[in-house]
Amino acid sequence: MAETEEAKKRDFKDGCLVRELADGAMAVGQADGEDVVLVRRGDEFFAVGANCTHYHAMLSQGLAVGDTLRCPLHHACFSLRTGEALRAPALDPIPRWRAERIGDKVFVREKLADLDRKHLRGSAAAKSLPASVVIIGGGAAGLGAADMLRREGYDGPLTMISADDWPPYDRPNLSKDFLAGNAPDEWMRLRLPDFYREQNIDLVLNARVSALDIPRKRVQLENGQTYGFEALLIATGAEPVRLKIEGATDSQIHYLRTFADARAIVSKAKSAKRVAVVGASFIGLEVAASLRTLGIAVDVIAPEKQPLERVMGPEVGLMIRGLHETHGVVFHLGETVRKIEGDTVGLTGGAALEADFVVLGVGVRPSLTLAEQAGLVIDRGIVVNEYLETSAPGVFAAGDVARWPDPHSGEKIRVEHWVVAERQGQVAAKNILGYRQRFDAVPFFWSQHYDVAINYVGHAERWDSVEIDGDLNARDCAVSYKRGGRTLAVATISRDRQSLRTEAAMEANTRV
Numbered sequence: 467m468a469e470t471e472e473a474k475k476r477d478f479k480d481g482c483l484v485r486e487l488a489d490g491a492m493a494v495g496q497a498d499g500e501d502v503v504l505v506r507r508g509d510e511f512f513a514v515g516a517n518c519t520h521y522h523a524m525l526s527q528g529l530a531v532g533d534t535l536r537c538p539l540h541h542a543c544f545s546l547r548t549g550e551a552l553r554a555p556a557l558d559p560i561p562r563w564r565a566e567r568i569g570d571k572v573f574v575r576e577k578l579a580d581l582d583r584k585h586l587r588g589s590a591a592a593k594s595l596p597a598s599v600v601i602i603g604g605g606a607a608g609l610g611a612a613d614m615l616r617r618e619g620y621d622g623p624l625t626m627i628s629a630d631d632w633p634p635y636d637r638p639n640l641s642k643d644f645l646a647g648n649a650p651d652e653w654m655r656l657r658l659p660d661f662y663r664e665q666n667i668d669l670v671l672n673a674r675v676s677a678l679d680i681p682r683k684r685v686q687l688e689n690g691q692t693y694g695f696e697a698l699l700i701a702t703g704a705e706p707v708r709l710k711i712e713g714a715t716d717s718q719i720h721y722l723r724t725f726a727d728a729r730a731i732v733s734k735a736k737s738a739k740r741v742a743v744v745g746a747s748f749i750g751l752e753v754a755a756s757l758r759t760l761g762i763a764v765d766v767i768a769p770e771k772q773p774l775e776r777v778m779g780p781e782v783g784l785m786i787r788g789l790h791e792t793h794g795v796v797f798h799l800g801e802t803v804r805k806i807e808g809d810t811v812g813l814t815g816g817a818a819l820e821a822d823f824v825v826l827g828v829g830v831r832p833s834l835t836l837a838e839q840a841g842l843v844i845d846r847g848i849v850v851n852e853y854l855e856t857s858a859p860g861v862f863a864a865g866d867v868a869r870w871p872d873p874h875s876g877e878k879i880r881v882e883h884w885v886v887a888e889r890q891g892q893v894a895a896k897n898i899l900g901y902r903q904r905f906d907a908v909p910f911f912w913s914q915h916y917d918v919a920i921n922y923v924g925h926a927e928r929w930d931s932v933e934i935d936g937d938l939n940a941r942d943c944a945v946s947y948k949r950g951g952r953t954l955a956v957a958t959i960s961r962d963r964q965s966l967r968t969e970a971a972m973e974a975n976t977r978v
């Protein structure tokens with residue numbers, strides 16, 4: 467996504483009038499042939515690259531908060547001073563230029579050198595450097611941690627062990643563009659293969675850790691190989707809940723968690739005419755949307771009254787249902803699958819549906835076996851403190867497996883959000899290096915259905931009132947989930963800046 471043609475014509479080397487830029491406002495233009503966004507914060511001006519390094523969204527449509535710039539799509543956070551991607555999902559910095567005010571104009575001057583990302587060298591902040599670090603898991607949290615350890619300048623042995631057959635990839639995209647055929651394999655990598663070599667990260671794929679010996683500081687793989695560690699991050703994520711369905715054979719049933727799962731569905735979808743999706747939560751509905759894009763007839767079967775009801779309430783659920791119905795999805799709500807016979811799916815209400823295959827999206831459970839066996843404290847997730855450290859010193863946990871004290875809700879929560887997992891990996895990495903940084907990011911997730919994106923900030927497991935600002939059916943609204951008059955979470959559609967403002971306000975409240 468590039469900036470508009472009109473903006474591109476404007477050369478910031480010729481200057482921009484100061485009065486055009488109110489505090490916090492942004493202007494888009496060019497410098498050195500590149501798209502630039504000029505941001506004013508008080509009396510300071512910053513000139514940085516105009517596009518996010520995650521999915522290239524226009525940062526001028528985001529929000530300046532303090533000396534950071536937030537991306538409108540998935541809330542990446544960049545430093546205006548250094549360009550660094552302070553918070554995932556963006557991992558790479560944005561370029562920056564020197565901005566100089568002369569009289570009533572601001573001029574964008576020369577491009578500044580890339581940020582020296584090795585904070586740690588010579589820094590007093592990192593108090594302890596472990597002799598070696600092992601990360602179990604090559605997903606969002608695992609990669610976030612490995613990337614941050616090297617970014618901070620940790621140059622000791624770093625091993626990332628993953629049961630996956632692919633290097634860390636864009637898991638959220640599996641149910642979206644990848645399934646809809648709009649994203650080739652190469653787009654799915656979070657980092658190119660060279661990255662692991664250049665950063666000296668020992669990425670061990672197709673390798674499942676089967677035992678964790680914390681007193682001896684050792685992990686063992688299924689093939690018997692062992693790795694010693696001084697610091698450990700457990701980032702084993704979650705696995706799909708598997709249903710036993712009478713008559714179902716393995717070849718008829720698909721789950722969607724890994725790249726291999728997605729490739730299997732894509733391959734079957736090539737010749738499929740009808741698919742049954744069991745489960746009307748995010749993954750099931752995203753799968754339904756992608757299959758509809760491919761022209762496949764889709765039936766969605768779920769026990770709820772409305773899709774997404776448990777997480778987003780009946781109002782949003784009804785709207786999402788209407789959206790999918792407009793695209794031809796047929797819902798069978800208040801029902802489950804009774805049995806499967808050949809290509810016939812029998813429902814509890816008596817109906818029989820034809821389906822070439824069935825996708826089950828009925829939730830996930832955190833992968834806790836290793837942590838349980840190792841004796842870590844567990845409470846529907848691995849219990850961690852505000853520094854993401856488990857009950858064993860030097861052993862951290864991040865991502866879908868971790869239950870942490872969330873300062874915004876005041877509760878100990880565990881979520882299944884991509885951005886949270888990556889950010890927890892990043893913070894755990896800093897704490898492995900001794901920074902003692904609290905994990906206090908406001909939970910955020912997004913979900914995409916056709917051309918409708920839902921952004922959700924905060925965390926509301928229970929609420930006593932829902933307030934809708936705007937028009938749900940026009941798909942232009944902010945839905946607030948409140949308890950005792952306090953806003954716990956806000957879901958927005960087509961209101962990206964409002965979502966960023968809500969996130970910033972929640973951050974500020976907790977800081978106070």
Ligand SMILES: Cc1cc2nc3c(=O)[nH]c(=O)nc-3n(C[C@H](O)[C@H](O)[C@H](O)COP(=O)(O)OP(=O)(O)OC[C@H]3O[C@@H](n4cnc5c(N)ncnc54)[C@H](O)[C@@H]3O)c2cc1C
Pocket residue numbers: 602603604605606607608627628629630637638639640641673674675676701702703704722723724749833836864865866867881882883884885887888910911912913914
């Ligand atoms: C299809 C799909 C779409 C999604 N879409 C969105 C979305 O739009 N927005 C959003 O916010 N979230 C989304 N999510 C959720 C998001 O992907 C997860 O919250 C996130 O991946 C969690 O990151 P993680 O690092 O904790 O776990 P994962 O990314 O699952 O990584 C876990 C890693 O641990 C490895 N592992 C597990 N056990 C072992 C072991 N014993 N030994 C070695 N390795 C092991 C696995 O192989 C894997 O590499 C989606 C999830 C799926 C499946």
Ligand code: FES
Pocket residue numbers: 518519520521522523537538539540541542555556
């Ligand atoms: S495009 Fe910027 S965070 Fe995703």
